[in-house]
Amino acid sequence: MPDTMSAHDPSWSAVDMAKISSPVNVDAPYSTANLAGKTILITGGASGFGAAFARHWAAHGAHIILGDVNDAAGEQLAAELRSLSGSSGHHHYGHCDVRSWSDQVALFKLAVSVSPTSSIDAVVAGAGIVDLSTNHFDLPRGLDKDDPPPPPLNVLSVNLTGVMYTSHLALFYLRRNPEGRDRHLMLISSIAGIAPLPGQTEYTVSKHAVMGLFRAMRGTSWRQGVRVNVLAPYFVETSLLPWQGMALLAGGVVGEVMDVVDAATRLMADHEIVGRGLVVGPKGVVDTQGIDSLEEEGGEGLVKRDRGVKEQAVWEIFAHDYQRVDVFVWRYLAMLNAAKRIRGWVGTVKDLFGIWKGRRAAAKGKGKGKAVS
Ligand SMILES: NC(=O)c1ccc[n+]([C@@H]2O[C@H](COP(=O)([O-])OP(=O)(O)OC[C@H]3O[C@@H](n4cnc5c(N)ncnc54)[C@H](O)[C@@H]3O)[C@@H](O)[C@H]2O)c1
Missing domain, CATH: 1.20.5 (Single alpha-helices involved in coiled-coils or other helix-helix interfaces)
Structure with missing residues (x-):
């Protein structure tokens, strides 16, 4: 603690104690070499982002273990990955409803048993849902009847309880990975984890909760030698988005699956990235004049970038957590x-x-x- 600080000074930096890496330079190129030979477990891996990650990482030599409730799509994807050129052939699917602790335990055990290294290098907590049938949460009706039912909190069960189960198991299994191998937990929050999504109260709560999970865990996961990172995508067209959502977005801009894959691959492949969060939005042309660089972790003397324009879809979020605690x-x-x-x-x-x-x-x-x- 610097000499000038007293016990009453709240502006202490805990970045070093939490072992968090410097903010991510999303303009810098990264190597995918580290993906080869990694065993990566993905929940909700049968479609959408999870499936896109699986295809991309398998093509770079990673071994993929998919968990999902959509057995037909999961089995089909695992078979497709095994036949990919450049693939290791070690790709498997296991039925896993993330709301079920025993399903999740079985998935992690399956991953260890089929992994060529008998260990797990990385976990993606990807399973998530939107459920329009629970939208009446903000408009409770008929609760004055005898024995009124509680609100169905299924979105919280999948998006929060499921992610907590996955994270808990990940901290246990990743810690067993021998020194020198990666130990990475990647959480998937959302733009709804940073900004409100009115009309989707339960989803917003669940994604804010995942962000809270990330922000707390990144302070302590160094004890298990685990790096925890988070992705927060903006709307992207996948099976998650109901037509009503797409209709509201009509004429506006949405994100691209491949930009999400790119951001996820950077976090997955670059072992130096520890405790960082990336938002992935629609690609925008950015006038870099006046944008403060985050290069200086201490926050002193922020550097102005040279003037110019660039296309950018990925941005760092909560970059200053732990700088002043x-x-x-x-x-x-x-x-x-x-x-x-x-x-x-x-x-x-x-x-x-x-x-x-x-x-x-x-x-x-x-x-x-x-x-x-
Ligand atoms: N698509 C978007 O606009 C968007 C934006 C921000 C965040 N996200 C998040 O990204 C993640 C992936 O979503 P996606 O867009 O790829 O959607 P998706 O619907 O294509 O994929 C979600 C997968 O989770 C599976 N799943 C659902 N319930 C499950 C359960 N109980 N147990 C196990 N698997 C279950 C589904 O079968 C599906 O394969 C989710 O956490 C979602 O909240 C999506």
């Missing part, structure tokens, strides 16, 4: 870091003691041997 967050992370250092020292002392004990026993054994001869 309150006393609770600062002390909590300081405590975790101290505990880790102490565990390191205890481990070292244990190891030294073990070596000393072993040598002492060996010396005693030698002594006995001499006495006998």
Whole structure:
């Protein structure tokens, strides 16, 4: 903590303690080389973004494990991936309703059992739904009857409980991955995780919750050596979007699946990206004059980029989280870091003691041997 800060100063940076990487330079090229040989588990992988990620990453040599409730589409996609040129052939589908803990456990176990490395390198919590039949949440009716039913919170069950189950299992299984391999959890929130989507209260709540999950977890997942990142796409035409949604967007701009794939691939392939969030919107031409660069993590002396124009669909969000935190967050992370250092020292002392004990026993054994001869 800098000398000038007192316990009452709320402006402490926790970026180093949370081991979060610098903001992503979305203009920089990235290599896809790291995808080859990775075992990647994708929930909701049978269609939409999940299927597009699977095709792209399998073509770069990743092994894909798909979980979904759409068995026909999931099986068909796994077979398609196995026949792709450049594919590893290790692609599998398992039925998994993300609302079911036992289905999710079975999916993770399947992934480990079929993975050529018997481990999981990356997890994408992609399953998600929109359910127009629950839109009356904001307009409760008939609740004065005897025994009125609770609102159906199915969207929360899939988009939040399902994602929490996936994240919990991911932290356990990714931590088992040996040193040197990746340990990556990629969450899928939405523009509805940052901005309100009126009329879609439950969906908005669920996606804000996923964003909250990301923002909290990225502060502590370093303990498992896991990097957690999030994607927040704007509207993109997939089976998720009902026709009513597309009708409202008619004449406007929507995002492109391939821009979402591009942003996801950057997060997946670049192991240096830790604890970052990317929004993917419609490609826009940007006048770069006056746009502040985020290159300086400290937030001091923000750099103005050179004037120019460029096309951009991907933007960093919540880039400044952990740069200035309150006393609770600062002390909590300081405590975790101290505990880790102490565990390191205890481990070292244990190891030294073990070596000393072993040598002492060996010396005693030698002594006995001499006495006998
Ligand atoms: N398409 C968009 O405009 C958009 C925008 C922002 C965020 N998202 C998010 O992206 C993710 C993927 O959506 P998509 O657009 O590819 O839609 P999609 O409908 O094409 O894909 C979602 C997949 O999840 C599966 N699924 C649904 N319920 C499930 C359950 N209970 N268990 C397991 N799988 C289940 C579906 O069968 C489907 O294969 C979702 O989390 C969604 O909220 C989509």
